[in-house]
Amino acid sequence: MFEEEELFMKSMPVLFVGHGSPMNAIEDNKYAQSWKDIVKDIPKPEAILAISAHWYTRGRRINNAQEPRIIYDMYGFPEELYQVKYPVKGSIEFASLTRKLLSPKVSVDNSWGIDHGTWSVLRRMYPQAEIPVFQVSVDQNSSAEEQFEIGKDIATLRDKGVLILGSGNIVHNLSLLNGNMKGGYDWAIQFDHFIKERILHKDYDSVVNFQKAGESAKKAFSIPDHFFPLLSVLGAVSPDDQTKVFNDSCVLGSLSMTSYLFGKG
Numbered sequence: 001m002f003e004e005e006e007l008f009m010k011s012m013p014v015l016f017v018g019h020g021s022p023m024n025a026i027e028d029n030k031y032a033q034s035w036k037d038i039v040k041d042i043p044k045p046e047a048i049l050a051i052s053a054h055w056y057t058r059g060r061r062i063n064n065a066q067e068p069r070i071i072y073d074m075y076g077f078p079e080e081l082y083q084v085k086y087p088v089k090g091s092i093e094f095a096s097l098t099r100k101l102l103s104p105k106v107s108v109d110n111s112w113g114i115d116h117g118t119w120s121v122l123r124r125m126y127p128q129a130e131i132p133v134f135q136v137s138v139d140q141n142s143s144a145e146e147q148f149e150i151g152k153d154i155a156t157l158r159d160k161g162v163l164i165l166g167s168g169n170i171v172h173n174l175s176l177l178n179g180n181m182k183g184g185y186d187w188a189i190q191f192d193h194f195i196k197e198r199i200l201h202k203d204y205d206s207v208v209n210f211q212k213a214g215e216s217a218k219k220a221f222s223i224p225d226h227f228f229p230l231l232s233v234l235g236a237v238s239p240d241d242q243t244k245v246f247n248d249s250c251v252l253g254s255l256s257m258t259s260y261l262f263g264k265g
Contacts, residue, residue, distance in 0.1 A: 012158045013263030016166040016233040022074045025120035035124035046161030047091040047132040052117030053168035053226040055137040061109035064095035069113030086119040091132035117167040147228045151235020166229030171256035184250025191216035192256040237262045
């Protein structure tokens with residue numbers, strides 16, 4: 001835990017979570033427990049801006065509904081998962097401010113809502129759904145550099161009590177998923193380690209230019225929907241932020257759960 005919570009009061013931390021399987025929302029496992037525990041390192045936010053891999057759009061979008069829809073954007077899972085409720089409120093005020101910070105790069109779209117990339121994590125962190133939440137989409141037309149710049153654009157929200165949450169997976173290749181593996185393939189571990197080492201050395205340029213990882217980068221993901229939220233989080237990190245790594249692991253062969261908290265400490 002960061003030692004002095006009051007040091008956060010002038011600037012909220014920034015969080016990237018490897019959310020993995022939707023089943024983490026209802027299973028009692030170490031990942032769900034870590035999401036509960038990480039709240040100890042975060043002062044209570046005024047609102048949460050979530051950048052979820054599962055809102056992957058042409059053009060960048062933001063929702064500003066007072067009562068955003070809860071999206072069950074997963075298929076073939078037990079009925080129990082579809083019965084999960086997370087009746088969170090939105091934040092018109094902070095969504096409006098974020099829209100101004102991103103203008104003209106973003107448009108309002110309330111046809112989506114709060115998807116499982118967001119609520120599966122937040123129902124563990126804030127089970128009472130008492131923190132307002134709004135989402136910004138991942139623009140499939142943007143480059144890695146542009147995705148990083150989005151983080152810079154919204155970084156000032158930290159000073160207003162907004163927790164910026166990126167939710168995805170650093171390695172996310174469902175075509176190579178292996179249900180019989182507890183850990184990860186060698187290439188998955190290599191790519192995850194490459195990203196971790198660059199982050200710990202604050203070499204964010206090499207994370208943006210992830211191809212520097214070589215052959216492992218070619219298998220890490222087929223589309224960058226789950227990777228890009230990390231870049232926006234890194235863009236919002238301050239030079240003097242400390243880095244906490246948690247859930248440092250790969251599972252099912254081709255999925256990374258490795259997660260990061262950046263903040264003053």
